[in-house]
Amino acid sequence: MMFGRTRALAASLLLGLFLAPAQAAAEPAPTEAKPAAGAPLAKPAPGAAETLSMLNSLGHAWAWRSYKARFVTDQGRVVDTANGRISHSESQGYGMLLAVAAGDRDAFQRIWNWTRANLMVRDDALLAWRWEPDKRPAVADMNDATDGDILVAWALVEAGEGWADEGYRLAARRIAVDIARRTVLFRTEGPPLLLPAMSGFSAEDRPDGPVINLSYWIFPAFPRLAAVAPEFDWDRLGAAGRDLVLRARFGEAKLPTEWISMRGGQPQPASGFPPHFSYNAVRLPLYLAMAGIGERRYYEPLLALWSEPDPAGLPIIDTESGSVAGRMAEPGYAIIPALAACAVAGAPLPAGLQDPAADENYYPATLHLLALTAANMRYRPCLGR
Template sequence: MRRLLRPPLRALLAVAAMVATGHALASSCAWPDWEHFKQNTLSADGRVIDASTPQQVTVSEGQAYALFFALVANDRATFDRVLNWTQNNLAQGDLTQHLPAWQWGRQEAKDSNKGTAPTWGVLDSNPASDADLWIAYTLIEAGRLWHERSYTALGTVLARNIAARETAVLPGLGRTVLPGPVGFHPQDDVWRLNPSYVPLQVMRQLAHALPQQTEWKAVLDSSTKLVTDTAPHGFSPDWVIYRRDKGFGPDEQSKAESAYNAIRVYLWAGMLAADAPARASVLEKFAPLADFVAAHGFPPERVDTQTGTAGSNEGNGGFSAAVAPYLAALGRRDLAQAQVQRSRTLAAQTAPGYYSQVLMLFGLGHLDGLYRFDADGAVVPAWTSTCPALH
């Protein structure tokens, strides 16, 4: 009899110890959109697949977002699969030594006449800093929330490598995130930057969580300027040029458009905590976007940021999901709810692609109360307190 009682007693003592030390396992909250994403876009071994591309590509940004969603969902098994696939396939097996390659997918056979089967591997090895920042941030947050030191250590080392390889000190701006290690400093006095790569909550939490890496405080300051000082008519550009002694200016290569990159700027802005520094000025900066949505019922797909003139095409359902938190943050909840409904309606009519899905997971998940960010930029998933009642 004594032998039969030992395992349950051990289990009870272990649970008691976890509770006493804050290690108790929390339950997951229902998140149908995440389950759908896993079933339709995420492979069994942890690869986010963009099925709309001929090469069935995976980009490091998609892997980063999947890590974040898995943390929000308290889905550690999926988190580990995504992390392992990313490390093994994009980072040569070691994220402490290599920033992940940007793009992986099917490589066409060199001689199709011989019937050689295509191989799979890295298509573009240049890292993308937006993905790298989200991966580092999510690892650090996973270490904190799941009490796992190995995640914290890996995120800390990755952040150090990002600072070393994907930032530069720009005259008059300070240390700034570059979109990647190669290709964004075309002339001695010119840099090409991307405002959507620097979510202010992510940058703030890196500065807060890594005080020993002093670069991140400077990067937070430059990121705030990159977001707020590059939208002369209230629409953020996909890409922007920074010139020594001249500051920010339009990027001719992207025609100074606000489109598929910049839609994330409004998303990140709308998810800032109510007491986050600079929130009021960020929200105010993009008020013309809210006015456009109020007048037309949808966000524009493309805008000329130098004139504020929108094109004729409507943004897709992912765009609506991305702007909904911003509209809610402005207090325009009727507009926000209309965009949520538009996003859901369009998704029901035509299955959204990879990018629209991640915009929906971010935007609708936030509005549904599945997670939020605090003033320091730390993520607060609902499973750490009370799960919301989903509509």
């Protein structure tokens, strides 16, 4: 999902684009058994972390109640409070994931019902990316946002496994199949690439295309999508993303920009976008940690950037000049550096970050709860447990 100032710039690429229908997909066999909460779901590949169930993994009932009261309407719309109170596929997917992590099936079903009714309005199984409460029609742009599609599909897999509901798994499969068919470039030469949307970012759409956003590689989701759409090589897609985390390091700080041109196979900051490490890219260490990836090399530039905590907030870095272009000032963002240090070195999460603030906006609040979920699932010693 595009966030903050970046979202408005990217949106101009996405307006008015309508998509072709997807082919029908075969459905998977029913799930045989319900896994225990937090238990491994499958034997991992050599060198990979275990795939764990998210059900009941948040471990913080008060934080979920507060989040739900502030951001989830009675109808199941997850509200982006810092962005005109819109909703989008990203917010719905995050809300569904957190509902599973909180073990709140009623909230999950309400969020999923609203998502189906309001965002699944295309001719395929992907979601329209933006819903505006003060506009009619509320969905003016039929393009998707691939990270939102992935989040919703991932949440449905978690719900299907955790609550033994085959309907959720079948819905997840339909979305996963169209993600793979329509937004992943599975190339015969070179690694696969994940486009940020079906339209607007390919080599046909942009002179510097294909253009990618590394924060759309949601690493913990790929093994789960493989469970419902095994005919696609999700492992290879994840490996391509991890490789790009190491290669897409720009400027003296060696940080990724939000938007990256892959024309010619060599990552470069994409044209037409500020060359910033900002609100999108800050999710990279979160997704790496949630996937159980703790090798220091993936986090090294970020650990250097965040080596000294700054009460003003996490810096937004202009990779071209090396200057600080702004701050992510809300307190929830501070858990991302703490989780990275935990995943790499086992550093304890500061006690002040283990209780989310009750007055921050949707996006930092969401990242905060996801980071606590990751810590509770994979890094409990960092919580002092």
